[in-house]
Amino acid sequence: MSLVEADTRAGAAVAAGAQPRRRPPVRKLILNLISVVIGIGLWWGFSLAGHDIPAPPAVLTRAGELIADGTLAADVLASLTRVLAGFLLGVALAVPVGFLMGWYAPVRALVEPWIQFFRTIPPLAIIPLAIVLMGIEETPKIFVIFLASFLSCVIATLQGVVGVDRTLINAARVLGANDRIIFGRVVIPASSPFILVGMRVGLGSSWATLVAAELIAAQQGLGYRMQSAQLYYDLPTIFVGLITIGVLGLGMDRILLLAEKRLTSWQETR
Template sequence: MEEVPPASAPDAAPSRRRPTGRARSLGLNVLSAVIGIGIWWAFAASGFQLPTPPQVLFRAGDLIADGTLQEDVVASLRRVFIGFAIGVVLAVPVGFLMGWYPVARGLIEPWVQFFRTIPPLALIPLTIVLMGIDETPKIFVIFLASFLACVIATFQGVVSVDRTLINAARVLGAGDFTIFRRVVVPASTPFILVGMRVGLGSSWATLVAAEIIGAQEGLGHRMQNAQLYFDLPTIFVGVISIGVLGLLMDRALLVAEQRLTIWQERR
């Protein structure tokens, strides 16, 4: 019987693999952060009235050591999360109603467009008069910022659904509820998630102004107090903390978007 030659062993030195897209993107992100810190340091060293990165780092260490930064982060996160969550929970069904039923669109859309032209910050005096200075007005203005962004995105997602898909489902005998659940909702999901990301950014952008309303803790409150004493390192700690927290929450939504829309063709 003829002996079968053994399979050739793999090369001892494996060929170098090209970095994956995720690794390349992470590397570019790190490089961008290093370049940004370098530019910041160069501006501070050249005479601009800016604290250097070590000064900000030492100030952050002091705030962490006495527990101030942790308390402010928890307070701001709680306000943003509650306001954002309420905004999304209400915006999605309202957006679906506007997109699916012409009567609902005619009744609701003018009000949505009306309030979109009014910055949530402009409503702060009104919320103070109507709601006092406790947590309610702070959460309300954050809710309004996230709601308006998400409801428009959801509405646009519904009206952008390909009519061919809906007509094909009707030909196959699907009712309105089945079409809505199996066609409209999946097709609108990418729009909803984009609206959530925009709404999250609006929530964080509104936070500092919202914490003007009688707040005793929070990143915005800490930055406003630091402004009175020209404490630039503390202001920078607050700005960087908001940016990092917002970035992490946005990345979490991006991961959810990739998993929920895995069927969608990407570049």
């Protein structure tokens, strides 16, 4: 073997060894399944130990009944519509507001005190005012969810824009880029990881606010069904609602996480 061939093979081996090792997806899936089994086992154990919680078979039976009569599907559709409407409206407003606050100091000085002011007020405390001003239809329910999503996402977007490396911006200016090009080619890509994290936090806040939002004269919805079950001490129905909200929220979060991985593939991660 010649010296050139040896050096080439050695360099290829070093390059291959330098690549980060990724955990096999099968191993991750197995660990996820083990975690779910352990969680269900602990739940079942608490039930058998005499704690006042329904066992998994009782919850599964109740879920089958709610699915059979169409109640669960109607509740899921109602709640999912409210969450998606409030969440998407919140993100649609939070992203441009966050960009304006991060890029223009006067806008930040004018708007940030109000953002911080409303962040200290729980969205649930807005419910009485929302009922008085907006009535008892769908508008106040969506507004409360929108507010929770907006406040979570706008801060993340602001932090993403403010945290852009000034060296990148200065280098773009030296190369002759104007503000529009810098904003589109530097600021938006650099702040996109923060925006996506803010969207995930906003999505969690939207689901967390759902149950309280459906206190407003709702006739359908997972939160409404859980509150009605509370009056009759119907614990299996409450557990069905909790698990359904958790599964839906987890599924939507995984979708955002997948989008984050695809849109920020350039970012170094562990």
